[in-house]
Amino acid sequence: MIKAVCGLLLRAFVVLSGATILTFALLWNAPGDPAQAIAMARFDALLTDEVVDQVRQEVGLDRSFWQAFWAWLGPLLTLDLGFSAVTGRPVWPDLAAAISYTFPLAFSSLAVGLAVSVPLALLATKRPGGWMDRLAVAAASLGNAIPAYWLGLILILLFSVKLAWLPALGASTPAHAILPALTLGLGVAASLTRIIRSGILEARGQPFLPAFRRRGIVEKSIGRDHVAPHAAIPVVTVLGLELAFLLEGLVLVEVIFGRPGLGTFLVQAILARDFAHVQAVVVLTALVFVAVNLAIDLTYRIVDPRIGESDA
Amino acid sequence: MTLNVTGLSAVRSGRTILHPTTLEIPPRSRIGLVGASGSGKSTLGHVLIDDLRARGYNVAHVPQSPDEALDPLRSMAFHWREAEMALGLATGSTDRVGLFRALKIEGGDMRKRPWGWSRGMQQRFVIAMALIGAPDLIVLDEPTSALDPVVAATTMDLLSVTLKDRNTAMLLITHDLGLAARRVDTLMVMDEGRLVERGRTEDILENPQTRAAKSLSAHRSWLALPC
Numbered sequence: 001m002i003k004a005v006c007g008l009l010l011r012a013f014v015v016l017s018g019a020t021i022l023t024f025a026l027l028w029n030a031p032g033d034p035a036q037a038i039a040m041a042r043f044d045a046l047l048t049d050e051v052v053d054q055v056r057q058e059v060g061l062d063r064s065f066w067q068a069f070w071a072w073l074g075p076l077l078t079l080d081l082g083f084s085a086v087t088g089r090p091v092w093p094d095l096a097a098a099i100s101y102t103f104p105l106a107f108s109s110l111a112v113g114l115a116v117s118v119p120l121a122l123l124a125t126k127r128p129g130g131w132m133d134r135l136a137v138a139a140a141s142l143g144n145a146i147p148a149y150w151l152g153l154i155l156i157l158l159f160s161v162k163l164a165w166l167p168a169l170g171a172s173t174p175a176h177a178i179l180p181a182l183t184l185g186l187g188v189a190a191s192l193t194r195i196i197r198s199g200i201l202e203a204r205g206q207p208f209l210p211a212f213r214r215r216g217i218v219e220k221s222i223g224r225d226h227v228a229p230h231a232a233i234p235v236v237t238v239l240g241l242e243l244a245f246l247l248e249g250l251v252l253v254e255v256i257f258g259r260p261g262l263g264t265f266l267v268q269a270i271l272a273r274d275f276a277h278v279q280a281v282v283v284l285t286a287l288v289f290v291a292v293n294l295a296i297d298l299t300y301r302i303v304d305p306r307i308g309e310s311d312a
Numbered sequence: 313m314t315l316n317v318t319g320l321s322a323v324r325s326g327r328t329i330l331h332p333t334t335l336e337i338p339p340r341s342r343i344g345l346v347g348a349s350g351s352g353k354s355t356l357g358h359v360l361i362d363d364l365r366a367r368g369y370n371v372a373h374v375p376q377s378p379d380e381a382l383d384p385l386r387s388m389a390f391h392w393r394e395a396e397m398a399l400g401l402a403t404g405s406t407d408r409v410g411l412f413r414a415l416k417i418e419g420g421d422m423r424k425r426p427w428g429w430s431r432g433m434q435q436r437f438v439i440a441m442a443l444i445g446a447p448d449l450i451v452l453d454e455p456t457s458a459l460d461p462v463v464a465a466t467t468m469d470l471l472s473v474t475l476k477d478r479n480t481a482m483l484l485i486t487h488d489l490g491l492a493a494r495r496v497d498t499l500m501v502m503d504e505g506r507l508v509e510r511g512r513t514e515d516i517l518e519n520p521q522t523r524a525a526k527s528l529s530a531h532r533s534w535l536a537l538p539c
Contacts, residue, residue: 211381214361214373215441216398225394229385305425306384 008297012290019286020279024069027270027278034273035061041086041272059085059275072279081283082276091280095265099284101171102254102261105180106246112185113192113242120189121196128201136193143190148249152183152256169258180257184249188242195238196231203230232303240296247285314338315369315449315481320359322352322505330355330505337449337481344492344513345485346528347502353485356502357451360483364449370399372442372450377458378434381441382426388437389422392444399445411440414474416466432463439471446478453485468495489528493517501525 027034035056039047042055056062060071075082081091124136159179160168167176204227212222254263262281269277301307315337322330330352337343347353357373364371375381382391393403412418415436417429426434435455442450452471456464472495475482486492492499492513499516501509503524509516520526 206383207380208383210358211373211375212383214358214365214371215395216365217394218398221394225386225390226383304385306427 004297008290008294011293012287015290016283016286019282020073021069023278023282024072024275025065027273027275028065028068030273034275035059037271037273038085041274055085068275072275076283081280084276085274086272086277091276094277095262095280095284098260098262098265101259102250102263105177105184105254105259105261106250108177108181109184109188109246109249110242112181113188116185116189117192117196120193121200124193124197125200125204133197136197140190140193140197143186144194146187148183148187149252149256151186152179152253155179155183156257171257171259171261176257176259180253180259183253183256184246187249188246191242191245192235192238196235199231199234200227202234203227206230229303233300236296236299236303240293243289243292247288313448315364317360317363320356320363322355322359328505330359333507335360335507337483339448339479339481341481341498342496343481343483343498343500344496345483345500345502346487346489346492347524348527349487351502351524352505353487353502354453355505356507357453357483357485361451369449370445370447372444372447374435374438374442374450374452374455376454378426378431378438379458381438382434384426387423387425388420388429391426391437392422392441395441395444401445406444408440411443411474415440415470432459432467435459436467436470439467439474443474443478443480447480449481449483450475451483451485454487455484456491457486457488464491489517501528 033052035052036047038059038061039052039055043051060068063071072082081095083090084094087094120136120139124133127133156168156179159166166178167173168179170176206226209222209226212226213219250261251263251266253259254261255267258264262284265277266281268274269281316335317337318332318334320330320333320335321328333356345353345356361371361373382388386394392408396403396406409418412420417433417436417440420429420433420437426437429437435458439452439455455471456467459467468491482496484492484496497513499509499511499513500507501516501520501522501524503522508522509520509525516525517529520529
């Protein structure tokens with residue numbers, strides 16, 4: 001257990017340091033003058049070189065890369081995310097506001113994904129190779145192939161423009177979250193359906209099941225106690241990858257639907273070269289990844305006790 | 313009570329893999345079903361189990377390997393409980409301790425999963441599970457082929473002792489004539505989905521009548537194996 005925790009901490013350290021250094025370096029070396037971008041975002045106008053130089057000094061861009069990086073990292077070790085180069089406000093309250101929009105959307109999307117994929121996969125596996133199965137596989141393949149930004153626009157066109165049932169832009173009411181959650185959730189559902197379906201079919205082919213039937217164990221118990229746990233193993237693995245897909249999709253979807261979440265927060269920060277904001281999102285994302293991977297590791301050990309056992 | 317079955321047959325992908333077969337299995341009998349690989353022995357075993365179970369008999373089955381009988385994700389205690397419930401018995405009502413002692417697996421930790429036990433112990437656990445509720449017939453399908461010869465012989469010895477005081481009949485399916493010769497008093501020989509010969513074990517070994525029986529008994533060196 002101690003070994004596992006140490007391994008996890010080491011992994012978290014590698015992920016966090018790698019992600020923060022890499023993003024900082026990318027932002028630092030991106031074409032164009034970061035001080036100019038910050039000044040333009042701050043004053044919303046073209047400015048003289050003196051003003052730009054003043055901004056450069058003020059936000060510390062006149063230092064070397066490592067000096068600037070340590071200047072950001074030092075306060076972070078005391079959980080201080082620093083101040084925005086554009087607004088001058090502390091990062092944390094703005095980041096917290098963005099999180100309050102993004103996390104509920106991420107969970108609703110995952111819920112939509114599970115609500116669609118689990119029944120669809122169960123229906124598909126009732127008769128493998130039947131019309132329902134082929135339809136589900138075709139729908140899942142189509143869902144995987146459709147990019148989130150295209151689906152988002154189609155949903156806006158259908159439900160907001162043509163039918164006028166749902167609002168398209170903003171995040172002022174819960175109804176505003178429906179189309180973004182559907183856009184992301186249907187993408188998640190597509191890949192989950194394929195994985196759950198193949199997981200169930202593979203689990204049904206386990207070599208011990210015929211003997212269980214001859215032992216007189218009823219199909220309901222076989223499905224619940226033996227097929228479902230085996231089918232859950234690949235699903236747990238894929239859920240981690242789904243999170244990556246979700247985070248990637250969230251940025252696009254928030255921009256398309258004009259939602260003030262982490263995606264919009266990040267895009268604006270990158271355009272303005274607001275190092276503190278970008279780094280805050282990177283640290284948060286890396287932490288979420290580490291936490292989710294830990295949760296998956298632990299779930300994995302519960303679902304498949306062969307993992308991490310010494311007497312296997 | 314003698315178990316009688318008639319007209320057992322099986323067709324797969326349009327091909328008859330078991331021609332209509334009639335069997336009579338007296339209580340306490342020890343019958344060996346032998347034949348080359350692919351002759352239809354296991355199919356006959358499966359069809360026989362399904363037919364007898366459908367008619368309300370208590371038939372137990374021990375597959376070739378414990379991998380075909382135990383779920384690696386479930387504990388031994390779970391398997392035992394499930395087997396009891398499948399027979400309509402209250403959990404914990406069966407003489408597990410007695411069966412485990414007879415099969416010498418009383419030291420096995422029931423909280424562990426199958427892979428926490430040795431292969432030999434796993435197979436004996438499967439046999440113990442098969443003997444819950446005193447079955448009318450126990451069908452052993454190549455029960456020792458996944459075990460080394462010494463563990464196989466011990467397992468078969470323990471099974472013989474355990475069955476001694478029971479009315480349970482035993483059908484031993486094997487391609488290993490050496491194993492069958494030591495454990496059964498009646499032999500049935502299968503060839504291409506047909507039961508081609510049936511008789512006392514010594515008679516078939518000494519004086520085989522059909523091509524399949526002659527071919528099997530020609531390999532007398534098998535009889536030197538410990539099981």
